[in-house]
Amino acid sequence: MWMRMRFDLGWRDVAFGVRSMCARLDRDALNRRIRECWPRPEQMVPFLSVRSGFDLLWASLDLPPGSEVLMSALTIPDMVRIVEHHGLLPVPVDLNAANMAPELNAIRRAITPATRAIVVAHLFGTRVLLEPILEIARQHGLLVIEDCAQAFDGCHDDGHPNADVTMFSFGPIKTITALGGGVLCVRNAELLAKIESLHGLYPVQSRGSYLKRFTKYSVLMGLSSRPLCDAILAMYRAAGFDYDHWINGVVRAFPGPGWLEGLRHQPSAPLLAMLERRLRMFNPAWITARIARAQHLIRRLPAGVVRPGSAARDNSYWVFPVLADDPGRLAAELAEAGFDTTRGGSLRPVEPPEDRPELDPKTARRILAGMVFMPLCPQMPRREIERLAGVLGQLEDCLIIDPTKVEPPKIFPRTVVDVRSG
Numbered sequence: 001m002w003m004r005m006r007f008d009l010g011w012r013d014v015a016f017g018v019r020s021m022c023a024r025l026d027r028d029a030l031n032r033r034i035r036e037c038w039p040r041p042e043q044m045v046p047f048l049s050v051r052s053g054f055d056l057l058w059a060s061l062d063l064p065p066g067s068e069v070l071m072s073a074l075t076i077p078d079m080v081r082i083v084e085h086h087g088l089l090p091v092p093v094d095l096n097a098a099n100m101a102p103e104l105n106a107i108r109r110a111i112t113p114a115t116r117a118i119v120v121a122h123l124f125g126t127r128v129l130l131e132p133i134l135e136i137a138r139q140h141g142l143l144v145i146e147d148c149a150q151a152f153d154g155c156h157d158d159g160h161p162n163a164d165v166t167m168f169s170f171g172p173i174k175t176i177t178a179l180g181g182g183v184l185c186v187r188n189a190e191l192l193a194k195i196e197s198l199h200g201l202y203p204v205q206s207r208g209s210y211l212k213r214f215t216k217y218s219v220l221m222g223l224s225s226r227p228l229c230d231a232i233l234a235m236y237r238a239a240g241f242d243y244d245h246w247i248n249g250v251v252r253a254f255p256g257p258g259w260l261e262g263l264r265h266q267p268s269a270p271l272l273a274m275l276e277r278r279l280r281m282f283n284p285a286w287i288t289a290r291i292a293r294a295q296h297l298i299r300r301l302p303a304g305v306v307r308p309g310s311a312a313r314d315n316s317y318w319v320f321p322v323l324a325d326d327p328g329r330l331a332a333e334l335a336e337a338g339f340d341t342t343r344g345g346s347l348r349p350v351e352p353p354e355d356r357p358e359l360d361p362k363t364a365r366r367i368l369a370g371m372v373f374m375p376l377c378p379q380m381p382r383r384e385i386e387r388l389a390g391v392l393g394q395l396e397d398c399l400i401i402d403p404t405k406v407e408p409p410k411i412f413p414r415t416v417v418d419v420r421s422g
């Protein structure tokens with residue numbers, strides 16, 4: 001079985017993590033070295049997670065209660081809950097399925113005199129073209145916050161220079177994970193100082209709680225080695241157990257009540273050490289190879305297969321979704337052929353305010369309902385990618401096919417900057 005649940009972490013990283021659990025480490029020095037991985041170190045702040053930084057951002061902005069925050073209509077539910085927790089009103093902006101960008105007209109429709117900010121999520125590895133959104137934001141005096149949790153492709157890129165805040169996640173399922181950690185780029189010095197002073201008041205995450213997380217994921221990594229995984233999945237299926245639901249529960253980092261308290265800690269020294277290691281040792285060739293695998297699959301997909309984000313000008317293919325009419329059957333048939341897929345993952349639509357049903361994000365709902373992620377992983381040889389495309393070719397009746405797009409897909413050239421040689 002080709003698993004979609006692969007953690008982007010090697011056994012050497014795990015060994016490093018185990019050693020750093022009992023090492024004497026200097027948190028200040030690690031913080032500094034993490035910042036120095038980026039082009040403008042003075043704007044970067046490492047946090048326990050993106051959500052931790054996002055929560056502190058609203059605490060520092062201290063907007064009037066009831067202020068409205070526009071959000072890309074697909075995101076993880078915690079981002080919405082955090083906005084609500086600060087007495088603000090999340091307002092969805094529906095997406096364009098072709099490039100996964102918020103629709104400009106939907107942004108304009110959603111803006112009211114109470115709107116103060118827009119949170120743009122770059123989903124699945126795509127990058128949203130930010131200029132037109134920045135222009136609307138400038139006209140209306142909105143803060144622009146970029147969520148790059150799914151779009152990290154190297155520290156050379158710290159986000160759009162005109163966005164107010166850009167956020168990168170190194171949580172368990174993300175690119176070069178440190179099994180936690182988020183880095184925010186805050187471009188306003190005053191706001192940055194406020195965030196940092198509040199952050200400094202937080203207790204430091206205990207090494208024990210990072211160790212616990214570490215142990216859990218090491219076990220999961222062991223489980224996701226292929227033979228073991230095949231056996232365990234077969235067992236779950238035989239028992240009628242909802243494995244997808246279970247995995248999503250396990251990878252949720254701060255589950256249950258008190259979730260917000262869990263976020264409100266400074267990262268522990270071993271987490272910072274791991275994050276520093278991952279950023280320092282990042283190899284742009286990993287992203288290049290990921291793009292090449294995705295493009296190999298794209299060239300062999302049945303004509304007209306609808307993929308969210310297929311028209312994005314820039315895509316590093318963190319994940320590879322296709323849209324299906326019958327996602328359940330597609331997933332079952334692919335599993336039969338040895339390809340483990342997942343459906344929406346942890347993404348959810350942002351619900352419109354009760355009195356504004358016209359803002360219902362219909363496209364986001366449609367994407368979420370039909371989306372199936374393909375298990376493209378680094379270990380997969382080309383012939384297996386071709387076999388996956390072949391299986392998809394036989395399942396055309398469960399896929400959504402766009403009859404107007406039956407010519408060969410466009411593939412955009414893309415260069416990944418190698419900061420180390422530059």
Ligand SMILES: *Cc1c(COP(=O)(O)O)cnc(C)c1O
Binds near residue numbers: 052075079150168253
């Ligand atoms: C993973 C993710 C986050 C949260 O990142 P954490 O570092 O786990 O808090 C936020 N937004 C999106 C779109 C994500 O995929």
